Amino acid sequence: MALEFASYTQFEIDRIDSRTSLGGLMNNDFRIGFAAATSQNSNYIRLRFFHISSHLGDDYIIRNEIDRPNDRSQNYEQLDLTFLRKINLSFLYAGAGYIISKYVYRERFTAQIGGLYVTSKTGRKLHNFIAVDIRILEEENYNPSIRSALGINYENDKNSDLKFWIEYYNGFLPYSTINAGRISWFGLGMQISLF
Numbered sequence: 570m571a572l573e574f575a576s577y578t579q580f581e582i583d584r585i586d587s588r589t590s591l592g593g594l595m596n597n598d599f600r601i602g603f604a605a606a607t608s609q610n611s612n613y614i615r616l617r618f619f620h621i622s623s624h625l626g627d628d629y630i631i632r633n634e635i636d637r638p639n640d641r642s643q644n645y646e647q648l649d650l651t652f653l654r655k656i657n658l659s660f661l662y663a664g665a666g667y668i669i670s671k672y673v674y675r676e677r678f679t680a681q682i683g684g685l686y687v688t689s690k691t692g693r694k695l696h697n698f699i700a701v702d703i704r705i706l707e708e709e710n711y712n713p714s715i716r717s718a719l720g721i722n723y724e725n726d727k728n729s730d731l732k733f734w735i736e737y738y739n740g741f742l743p744y745s746t747i748n749a750g751r752i753s754w755f756g757l758g759m760q761i762s763l764f
Contacts, residue, residue, distance in 0.1 A: 714740020
């Protein structure tokens with residue numbers, strides 16, 4: 570069982586001229602939720618309930634001269650179920666969710682599939698990995714948003730690890746009240762797990 574608290578923050582960078590760029594807060598989504606999971610052998614099932622509250626950033630509101638209050642149309646509660654199958658260091662997952670808020674402007678259905686493949690050899694501490702996550706929302710007319718990553722993982726004897734990866738995303742803004750159409754980005758990532 571777990572409690573979830575998260576803040577998904579998006580920034581924009583505006584080019585003022587050839588030598589000047591300014592950044593500002595575009596959007597911030599706050600999330601609180603509850604999850605319960607169980608496992609048997611290499612199979613895991615998670616049931617999750619969460620609330621998302623979405624807000625435009627002050628910088629974005631001022632720059633775009635928005636004078637109407639947040640209509641809360643992007644706030645919602647969702648219930649979802651996810652199944653994960655672990656295979657050595659790799660895994661595959663699939664899940665589906667439904668927005669259960671009575672009054673909501675968003676379309677309600679969501680699905681997500683993906684996996685992580687890790688090369689593993691006995692006695693090696695350095696592993697390569699590749700990951701793919703595909704998110705499909707009724708809100709986006711079932712057009713998939715795809716995130717992929719390729720990286721390396723160094724694992725020591727105490728189960729702490731260090732990961733570096735490059736990633737590519739093509740789809741809609743993952744969390745936002747702003748509809749920017751389809752976007753693409755390349756990025757670099759790093760994760761340090763100490764415990």
